[in-house]
Amino acid sequence: xxxxISRKIAEADFLFQNSLVRVVANRSSPEIKLVGLAVGPFExxxxxxxxxxxxxxxxxxxxxxxxxxxxxxxxxxxxxxxxQRPLPASQIYKLPYQFFYPKMRRYLLKxxxxxxxxxxxxxxxxKARDWCQDIVNHRLKKxxxxxxxxxxxxxxxxxxxxxxxxxxxxxxxxxxxxxxxxIFDSEEETxxxxxx
Numbered sequence: 001x002x003x004x005i006s007r008k009i010a011e012a013d014f015l016f017q018n019s020l021v022r023v024v025a026n027r028s029s030p031e032i033k034l035v036g037l038a039v040g041p042f043e044x045x046x047x048x049x050x051x052x053x054x055x056x057x058x059x060x061x062x063x064x065x066x067x068x069x070x071x072x073x074x075x076x077x078x079x080x081x082x083x084q085r086p087l088p089a090s091q092i093y094k095l096p097y098q099f100f101y102p103k104m105r106r107y108l109l110k111x112x113x114x115x116x117x118x119x120x121x122x123x124x125x126x127k128a129r130d131w132c133q134d135i136v137n138h139r140l141k142k143x144x145x146x147x148x149x150x151x152x153x154x155x156x157x158x159x160x161x162x163x164x165x166x167x168x169x170x171x172x173x174x175x176x177x178x179x180x181x182x183i184f185d186s187e188e189e190t191x192x193x194x195x196x
Contacts, residue, residue, distance in 0.1 A: 147172035
């Protein structure tokens with residue numbers, strides 16, 4: 001079971017790494033050839049759509065920067081948490097960003113790496129970590145509630161779950177269903193023993 005969860009998270013991360021993101025060229029650059037892949041040429045100020053992992057590598061030397069909205073920031077994290085908070089336990093807020101969890105992990109890692117450099121970054125990291133933890137806890141409670149409901153009701157909301165959450169839902173739902181079945185099976189066995 002733990003292997004399934006790790007595999008699903010790694011799979012989502014792989015898909016995110018290879019997803020297309022929008023970047024803007026900081027400076028002009030000739031075509032860059034990689035094994036099996038060529039990117040560019042880039043012209044300063046122009047926008048491009050490239051794979052995330054390529055954009056991340058091109059950002060390091062300052063060739064490109066991510067367009068606004070391509071990565072998470074504290075304002076977006078707070079907005080997500082405040083929008084999901086008022087919903088009843090039977091409803092779950094659909095995350096507005098594809099690959100939310102891989103983006104969240106990278107955002108927190110970036111802040112944690114920058115945190116020792118300035119007190120402002122340390123403060124931002126702590127706030128972001130707390131808000132992200134609130135999002136995860138809130139969603140976890142709702143997934144547990146959904147997994148405890150009859151299949152038909154839970155299936156309606158599955159489309160609103162991230163792929164990592166859907167796996168957790170499926171595992172919990174199966175486990176809860178098996179547990180409930182065993183509880184009632186035990187009751188029937190006990191009733192049969194009483195008749196003897």
